[in-house]
Amino acid sequence: MTPPSKSQAKAEAKRAFLIEQATACLAEKGYANVSLRDIAKESGVSLGILHYYFASKEDLLLAVIASYKERLIDELEREVVTAPLDSWLPALVTVLGRSLQEDRKLHRLWYDLQAQALYTPVFLEQVHRIRARLHDLIVRMLRRLQTERQAPLAMDENAASSIVYSLIDGMILQSLLDEDKPAAEALALFQFAVQHFLASLFTLDQK
CATH class of the missing domain: 1.10.10.60 (Homeodomain-like)
Structure with a gap:
């Protein structure tokens, strides 16, 4: 090169x-x-x-969001998705906690972009692209867990990925809305919810 x-x-x-x-x-x-x-x-x-x-303020916003999300996705890839399976959930909580502390305002900007995407096609395209990459990371993590547990998912992996994504997204949004509450409280609730969801997600865990 x-x-x-x-x-x-x-x-x-x-x-x-x-x-x-x-x-x-x-x-x-x-x-x-x-x-x-x-x-x-x-x-x-x-x-x-x-x-x-x-070329425009829209072009600049897309560059800002792409830069921030690329960094977060790299951290998730390095510290969670390819990390040892016995520590992936604490690692995820650590990454999200650090991000909520250091990039709180950037998370607000991400939600701002998603709201604008409802009316601006070029923003919608970027939102879909970023969400697709995050869903891909979740699917890869779920597949690793399936291999470790030697059990298939109790639902379609895309549906499972959507639920996990919604848990993460909801936790971040709630933390942003509850400015007076510590992020650690939201993270503890998130970890509890993920653990219970995973307990019902694999068919062997239902026996």
């Missing part, structure tokens, strides 16, 4: 910097309350420079 030229590397670094600045701005104020001019000012660049890298 040919390494990028100095000009390409410089452009990629500049784009990454702008995404970082936009992430902080959008996460703090929300999509509807920020303009490209605001982001350009926060980044210390001209509006023309920002437009050179991003």
Whole structure:
């Protein structure tokens, strides 16, 4: 693979910097309350420079969300899906807990994007893509558990994946809505719910 030229590397670094600045701005104020001019000012660049890298505010938001979700998916892949099976659930709780602490505002931005996706097709496409990747991780985890337990799922794996995804998604949303409650409380409830769901998910566990 040919390494990028100095000009390409410089452009990629500049784009990454702008995404970082936009992430902080959008996460703090929300999509509807920020303009490209605001982001350009926060980044210390001209509006023309920002437009050179991003055609619109929508394009920039998609880049911000993609960057944040890519990092989270990498963490889930590394620390949960491919981790030892005897510690996958505590590992999942650890990753989600860290994310709720460090990326709380970015999670709010993700829900903001999903709300906007109900009316904006380009956002809907990105939401579907990210959710599909997360569902794929869950399915892979369920297949590993099936192999370990030597028992088939008691339901279609896509249905099981949807329920697990809903548990995770609901826990995160509830934690964001309950600002006065510690994230640890939501995480403990989530772990309890997942353990009980898994106990009914495998046919051998039903005997």
